[in-house]
Amino acid sequence: MSDKVSIFWFRRDLRIDDNVGFLEALKGTQQVLPIFIFDTEILGKLKKDDSRVSFIHDQIQKIRKELQQKGSSLAVYHGKPLEIFKDLAKKYNILKVYTNRDYEPYSRQRDEEIKDFLSTENISFKTFKDQVIFEQDEIVKKDGDPYVVYTPYMKLWKEKFKETDLKVHYTSSHLDNLVQNTRLPNLSLGDIGFERSNLEIPDYDVSPTLIADYEKKRNFPAKDATSRLGVHLRFGTVGLRKIIKKANTEENKTFLEELIWREFFMQILYHFPNTVTEAFKPKYDRIDWRNNEGEFEKWKEGKTGYPLVDAGMRQLNTIGFMHNRVRMLTASFLCKHLLIDWRWGEAYFAEKLLDYEMASNVGNWQWAAGSGVDAAPYFRIFNPTTQIEKFDKERKYIKEWIGEIDTNEYPGEMVDHKEARERALSTYKSALNG
Template structure:
C-alpha cells in the first residue's frame, strides 16, 4: 500500500537550510519526497552542451542527494516537461500536495499557473511560498499602491520595512526527519540529457570571508582584485539563503546590502512591468534607430574592439562564465552607446554565457546601461572606456591578464573613436525621443 506523501519541488532554491517552501512541506504532517525537474523546455534552448549552469545545478543536486541519502531518503531527479513529469509521479505515488517557492519570471509564472490548474484537476493542492527575496510583488510600493520606478525611493521604503520578522529563517534543516524514507533514487546523467561536464567546474565559494564584506566598497570596482562577492550564481539557484545574506549585510556593510536591494528592485520591476523582457522599460525608446552591425557585434563578443578594458571583460566572460561587475557596465555601455547595437543583442549574449545569469538583473542592468530602463539619469551617460581603465585598472593588471596581446602589433586599433561615438549616440537618442514625443 502506498504511503501518502507530499512533493517538494526544488527550482531556484537548491538547499535544505532555511528554505521556506521545504519547511512548510516538512511540517505538513506528511513525509516529503524532494523533486527536481530538469526542464526540457529550458534545456533545449541552451546553445552549448557544456553549459556551466547545468553543471552547477547537477553538482548542487548531487550534494543534496548525498545529504538526503545519509538520512535514509533521496532526491528524485527527472528530465522532461514539468506537467508530464508531475503527471507520472501522481500515478506512481499517493501525492497529497506539491510544495514549491515562488518564481517571478513571466515564463515561470505561466508554468506555475498551468501546474496549479493541472494539479487542482487531480485533487492535489499546489502550495508556493516567498523564498528568494525579502520582499516580493507589491510588498514594497508607493503609498498609493503603485510600483516604484526609481531605485532610490524603493531602497528607502525597503529599508523601512526590513524588520527582524522579515528576516526570520525557516528552520527546514531541523525537520529533515520528515523526508520520505526510500532507497537511493537514480539520477539522470548529464550525457543522457545531451550535456557534458563543463570544463570549468571550480565554482565560486558560497561563504564570504567577513573581511571581504567589510571592505566591499573599497575593492568592488577594481577588477584585478578578488573584491566582489561572486555570490550571483548561488543567489540565482538558491544554494544560499537570501535572508542570511541580508542579515550579514545589515551587520557588516551598507554598500553590499545595497547590491542585494538592487537585485530585489529589478525583480519587482520584472513582476510589475513584464514587457521589459522584450521591450524597453521606457517605451519612448522603442523605435531607436539601432545600427546593429553584425560584424562589429562579433568583434565585441570576441573581445577585439581595440579597447583593452572592454576586450578583457569579454574574454574573461568567454573563458570563465564570469565578468567583473564594473567591467560588465563598461562593456555593455560600449556596445550600446559606442556601436549603437540594440541592448537586447548584448543582453542575450550575456544570458547565454554568464554563470550567474538571472533574467531580472541581466535585463535591468542592460536597460540601465542603455538608458532605456528605470534610471533617474537621462540617456546621456556614455562611459569612456579609456578613462574607466585608468581609474579602475591603473596598472593594467586585469587587462594584461586577459588581453596579453595589448600593446603588440597583433592587437587591433580602436574600432570607433570615443568622442565621435559619444556625439553620434547622443544625437541618435535625442532623435528617438523627439520622434516618440511627436507621435
C-alpha cells in the same frame, strides 16, 4: 497506489537548510517526496557543455547524498514539468505539492498551468517566499503602484526590514518525515543530453573583511574584491537570509544595498514582464540601431581596440564572469558606441554569465541603454579610455586578460570615441524627439 505523500519541488533553492518551502512541506502530516525536474523548455536553449547545468547537477547529487543519509533521496526527472506531474499523479497518491515562488515570466506561466492541472486532481499547490526578503506588492508606493526608482524603494525596504524578524529556517529536526526510499530515480548529465563543463564555479566569499572593504574596493576589477555570490543566489545554493544577516552591518551599507538592487529588479520584472523584450520607456524602442553583425562579433571576442572593454569580454568568455564595473562599460560601449540593440548584448550575457539572473540582466542592460527604470540619461556615455585611468590605472586587469596588449597584434580602436559619442547622441535625440 501508495500511502498519501506530499511533494517538495526543488528549483532555484538547491539546499536543504534555510529553505522555506521544504521546511513547510516537512512540517506537514504526510511523508515528503523531494523532486527536481530538468526542464526541457529551459535546457533546450542551452549549449551541451553549459557550466550552469553541470553546477546544478552537482548540487542535486549533493542533496541526494545528504538525504540518503536520512534513509531518503531526491527523485530527478527530465522533461516538461506539466507532463512529469501528470505521471507523478498516476504513480503516487499526492495530497499537496510544495515549492518556492519564482518571479520570471516563464516560471509564473508554468506554475499556473501546473496549479490548474493539480486542482483537477484535488491536489493543492502551495508556494512560498524564499529567494527574496520582500516580494511582489510588499514594497510599493502608498497608492499601491510599484516603485520604478531605486532610492525610495531601497529606503522603504530598509524601513520594513527593521520591523522584520529575520529567521533562518533549519530542517534538520524534520528530516525523518521524508519518504523512506534511498533509490529514487536519478539521471546523469549524459541522460539529459549534456556533458560536463571544464569551467569551475568558485565558492562565494561573504567574510567580514570582504563586506567591510566592499565599498572601497568593489570598483577596481584587478582587486577581485567581489563576493561571487551571484550564481549561488541564482540557484539557491545559499539561503538569502543567512547572507542578509552577515551583510546588515552599520560599517558598510553598500553590500546590503547591492542585494536590495537585486530585489528591486526582481519586482520590476514581476510588475513589468514585457521589459524582457521591450524598452521600459517605449519611445526608446524607436531608436534606429545600426546592428552591424561584424562589429558585434568584435565586441563579443574582445577585439574592439579599447583595452578595458576587451579585457571584460575576454574574462566573460574565459571564466563566465565579468567584474560589475566592467559590465557597465562593455554594455554602454555596445549600445552607445556601436549602436547595437541592448537585447543583443543581453542575450549574449545570458548565454555566457554563470550568474545570469534574468531580472538583473535585463534591468542592467536597459539601464546601460538608457531605456530602463531609473536609468542613466541617454547622453551619459562612458569614455572607455578615461575609465582605465579611474579603475585600472596600473593596467593589471587589462594585462591579465589581454596577452597581446602591448604588441602589434592588438587591434586598433574600431571606432573613434568622439565620433561614436556624437553619432549616439544624434541617433538617440532623433528617436526620442520624433
